Amino acid sequence: MEGIRVVDITTALSGPFCTWLLGSLGADVIKVEPPQGDSARAAPPFRSDISLYFASVNRNKRSIILDLKTEEGKEALHRLMKSADVLVENMRPGVRDRLGFSDQDLNVINPRLIVAHISGFGQSGPLSHEPAYDIVVQAMSGVMSINGPMGGPPTRVGFSAGDIVASLFTALGIMQRLYERDALRCSGLDHVDVSMLACQWACLENAFARYLNAGIVPEPIGSRHPSLTPFETYPSQDVDFVIALSGSWDWPKFCQTIGRSDLVADVRFEDDENRLENRDALDDILGAHFKARPASYWLTVLKSASIPCALIENIESIATSPLADAYNAFSKVETSDGEIMRFVRNPIARLGSTETPAPQLGEHTAEILKELGL
Amino acid sequence: MEGIRVVDITTALSGPFCTWLLGSLGADVIKVEPPQGDSARAAPPFRSDISLYFASVNRNKRSIILDLKTEEGKEALHRLMKSADVLVENMRPGVRDRLGFSDQDLNVINPRLIVAHISGFGQSGPLSHEPAYDIVVQAMSGVMSINGPMGGPPTRVGFSAGDIVASLFTALGIMQRLYERDALRCSGLDHVDVSMLACQWACLENAFARYLNAGIVPEPIGSRHPSLTPFETYPSQDVDFVIALSGSWDWPKFCQTIGRSDLVADVRFEDDENRLENRDALDDILGAHFKARPASYWLTVLKSASIPCALIENIESIATSPLADAYNAFSKVETSDGEIMRFVRNPIARLGSTETPAPQLGEHTAEILKELGL
Numbered sequence: 001m002e003g004i005r006v007v008d009i010t011t012a013l014s015g016p017f018c019t020w021l022l023g024s025l026g027a028d029v030i031k032v033e034p035p036q037g038d039s040a041r042a043a044p045p046f047r048s049d050i051s052l053y054f055a056s057v058n059r060n061k062r063s064i065i066l067d068l069k070t071e072e073g074k075e076a077l078h079r080l081m082k083s084a085d086v087l088v089e090n091m092r093p094g095v096r097d098r099l100g101f102s103d104q105d106l107n108v109i110n111p112r113l114i115v116a117h118i119s120g121f122g123q124s125g126p127l128s129h130e131p132a133y134d135i136v137v138q139a140m141s142g143v144m145s146i147n148g149p150m151g152g153p154p155t156r157v158g159f160s161a162g163d164i165v166a167s168l169f170t171a172l173g174i175m176q177r178l179y180e181r182d183a184l185r186c187s188g189l190d191h192v193d194v195s196m197l198a199c200q201w202a203c204l205e206n207a208f209a210r211y212l213n214a215g216i217v218p219e220p221i222g223s224r225h226p227s228l229t230p231f232e233t234y235p236s237q238d239v240d241f242v243i244a245l246s247g248s249w250d251w252p253k254f255c256q257t258i259g260r261s262d263l264v265a266d267v268r269f270e271d272d273e274n275r276l277e278n279r280d281a282l283d284d285i286l287g288a289h290f291k292a293r294p295a296s297y298w299l300t301v302l303k304s305a306s307i308p309c310a311l312i313e314n315i316e317s318i319a320t321s322p323l324a325d326a327y328n329a330f331s332k333v334e335t336s337d338g339e340i341m342r343f344v345r346n347p348i349a350r351l352g353s354t355e356t357p358a359p360q361l362g363e364h365t366a367e368i369l370k371e372l373g374l
Numbered sequence: 375m376e377g378i379r380v381v382d383i384t385t386a387l388s389g390p391f392c393t394w395l396l397g398s399l400g401a402d403v404i405k406v407e408p409p410q411g412d413s414a415r416a417a418p419p420f421r422s423d424i425s426l427y428f429a430s431v432n433r434n435k436r437s438i439i440l441d442l443k444t445e446e447g448k449e450a451l452h453r454l455m456k457s458a459d460v461l462v463e464n465m466r467p468g469v470r471d472r473l474g475f476s477d478q479d480l481n482v483i484n485p486r487l488i489v490a491h492i493s494g495f496g497q498s499g500p501l502s503h504e505p506a507y508d509i510v511v512q513a514m515s516g517v518m519s520i521n522g523p524m525g526g527p528p529t530r531v532g533f534s535a536g537d538i539v540a541s542l543f544t545a546l547g548i549m550q551r552l553y554e555r556d557a558l559r560c561s562g563l564d565h566v567d568v569s570m571l572a573c574q575w576a577c578l579e580n581a582f583a584r585y586l587n588a589g590i591v592p593e594p595i596g597s598r599h600p601s602l603t604p605f606e607t608y609p610s611q612d613v614d615f616v617i618a619l620s621g622s623w624d625w626p627k628f629c630q631t632i633g634r635s636d637l638v639a640d641v642r643f644e645d646d647e648n649r650l651e652n653r654d655a656l657d658d659i660l661g662a663h664f665k666a667r668p669a670s671y672w673l674t675v676l677k678s679a680s681i682p683c684a685l686i687e688n689i690e691s692i693a694t695s696p697l698a699d700a701y702n703a704f705s706k707v708e709t710s711d712g713e714i715m716r717f718v719r720n721p722i723a724r725l726g727s728t729e730t731p732a733p734q735l736g737e738h739t740a741e742i743l744k745e746l747g748l
C-alpha cells in the first residue's frame with residue numbers, strides 16, 4: 001500500500017482498528033485529532049501514562065492536531081483531504097456537514113476520494129443519528145442472544161466484536177473501492193457506508209439462515225456448536241478440553257480412537273442429525289468416559305488420529321508459550337520515552353514489516369503542516 | 375470487482391465465507407468441488423434437502439466438479455488457475471502439493487496468481503499440519519478464556535468467530551495483494567498465508583496489550599467491558615437492557631439523567647479508573663435503581679440525553695422488525711427448485727446488487743469446462 005494516504009478522523013476503536021490495519025499494510029495514515037485528543041487516550045489501564053487501549057490500535061500512524069471549529073483547522077483538513085486517497089470517519093452522521101466536509105464539500109475538495117463511514121446504524125435509515133458503542137450493537141444485532149452459557153443470559157462477546165468486525169469490513173470495502181478506482185479505472189468520489197449493526201448481522205449469517213428458512217430461534221448454547229457434535233468442551237480427569245469433529249465420516253474413527261467402538265452402532269448417534277437430537281445423552285456418555293483420564297491423555301490419543309482437539313489456553317499461557325514466537329504473534333515498538341511495548345501483529349502484514357508506536361497527541365502536526373505547505 | 379476470477383478450493387466455513395464476500399462484491403467465483411461435494415452440503419438443518427449452513431455462505435458462486443485424483447481433473451484445474459486472478463484454498467498444508475498445485479507448480483501455471491491460504495496454524499510453523507476447526511482455534515487462541523459468564527467457564531463465542539474473522543482477513547489480504555498487482559504494478563505470484571489462530575489473536579489485541587504491557591490476565595467478565603463502566607447489562611423492573619458510556623465526560627450527564635445526581639460527587643465513581651475499581655458497588659447501586667421502573671422507561675430517558683443504550687434483541691425479534699427492512703438486512707434468492715430463501719446481505723456490497731443461490735453440486739461443470747475449451 002506504499003503511496004496510499006489515509007486521513008483518519010476517527011476515535012475509540014472501530015475506526016482506529018481499521019486504519020491500524022491499513023497502516024500495517026503500508027498505507028500512510030494521518031490521524032486527525034481535536035486539541036483534547038482522541039478520547040481513547042484516556043482509557044485505562046496505562047503504562048507510563050500511555051493508554052494501552054489507545055496504544056494498541058494507533059500504531060503506524062502520525063498525529064496532527066486540527067481544531068475543526070476554526071477556519072485554519074478546516075483549511076488544513078481540506079488540504080489534507082486533497083492530498084489523500086482515503087478518508088475514514090466515525091462521527092455521527094451529520095456532524096461532518098457542520099465541520100465543512102459534507103458529501104458536496106468532499107466532491108469539490110477531492111473528487112477521487114474513497115470515503116469510508118463507520119457508524120452504529122449507517123448514514124441513513126431510522127437509527128442513523130443514534131449513538132452506538134460495541135455493547136449496544138452486540139445487543140441490538142442479536143449477537144448477545146446467541147452468546148453465553150446454555151440456558152443463561154445473553155452475554156456480550158468478550159472482545160469488542162461490534163467494533164472489530166466493522167473495522168475489518170471497512171478496510172475490505174476501502175480496498176475494494178481503491179481497486180475499482182485505480183485498477184479498473186472507475187472514477188468519482190466513492191463511499192463505503194458501514195454500519196456496525198449490519199456487520200454483526202453478517203457474523204450471524206448461520207443464525208439468520210436457520211431462522212429465516214427453518215423457523216429456528218437460536219439461543220445461547222455455551223460452548224456447543226449449533227449444527228455439529230461432538231464440537232464442544234468436555235471435562236476430563238483434570239482440565240476441560242475441546243474436540244471438533246467435522247462431520248459424520250469422522251464419527252466411527254472418533255469412537256474407535258477413544259476406545260468406545262460400541263457407540264458406532266448406536267442409532268441415536270449414527271449421523272449429524274441424530275447426534276444433534278440426542279446430544280445430551282451423548283455428552284453424558286462422553287463426559288463420563290473422558291473423566292477417567294487426564295486431558296493430556298485424550299489429546300495425545302485424539303491427535304494421533306488427526307482429530308481436531310485442544311486445551312483451552314488463556315492470555316498468559318499463550319503469551320508465554322513458544323508458539324507466540326514461532327507464529328510471530330507480537331511486534332515490539334519503542335515509544336519516544338524509550339519504553340518497549342509489545343502488541344499483537346496484523347496477521348496479514350508481510351513478515352518483517354515493522355511497526356511504529358502510537359503517536360503522542362499532535363506529535364506530527366508541524367511536520368504534516370509543512371508537507372501541506374502550511 | 376467485475377472481471378476478477380476467483381478459484382475457490384475450500385470447504386466448510388472460513389474459505390466459503392471469504393469467497394462469498396468476494397462474489398457479493400462482483401468477483402466471478404468458481405467453486406471447485408470433489409465428486410462427493412463440499413462436506414458442508416451435509417450440515418443440518420436442511421430445507422428441501424438444501425443445507426442452510428451451506429446455502430448461506432455459497433451464494434454468488436458457480437460449482438464445478440473436478441476429481442483432482444485424475445489427470446483430467448488436474449488438467450482442468452490448471453486451465454482454471456491459468457484463467458484466474460485469485461486462488462483460495464483451505465486444505466491442510468502439503469495436501470495441494472500432492473494434487474499438482476504446489477508453489478512451484480503455481481508459478482509455472484500462472485505467475486500472476488494471488489494465492490490465499492486459510493488454515494488453522496499457517497503454512498509453516500510447528501502446528502501447520504494439525505487440523506483445526508472453529509472451536510479448536512477459539513480454545514487455543516485465548517478467545518474462549520475471555521468469553522462467558524463472570525467467574526464461569528471459558529465459553530465458545532456463539533458465532534464461528536474463528537472462521538469468520540479469518541475469512542475477513544483473507545478477503546482483505548487478497549484485495550490488498552490484487553491492488554498491489556494491478557494498481558501498483560507489482561509482479562509475480564503473491565501469497566496471503568492466513569492462520570485462523572493469528573486472526574483470533576488480532577481480535578484479542580486489547581487483552582494482549584493489557585497482559586504484555588501491564589501484566590493483567592483477562593478472564594470472562596460476562597457482559598462487562600474490561601476498561602469502561604457503565605458499559606454492560608443492567609436489570610430493570612421487566613427485562614435487562616444495556617448502557618454504554620463512552621468516557622468520563624458522560625458520567626455527570628448520565629447521573630443527572632437517571633435521577634441520581636448524588637452520584638456525581640461520589641469519589642468512588644469520579645473517573646474511569648475509580649469506577650472500574652468500584653464497579654461492584656456501582657452496579658449494586660445502579661441495579662437497585664433501575665429495578666424500580668421498566669426498561670422502556672429507562673431507554674426513553676437515556677435516549678433523550680443521547681446516552682447509548684438498547685434492549686437485547688434476539689434473532690426472531692430482529693428478523694421480524696421493520697429495522698431489518700429499513701437496513702436491507704436480507705437478500706432473497708430463488709433456488710432452481712423455485713424455493714425462495716433469505717439470507718444476510720454482505721454489509722459493504724452496493725445496494726441493489728443481487729445474489730444468486732448457492733449452486734447445486736456440479737451445476738456449472740459443463741458450462742465452465744466449455745469456457746476453458748475442454
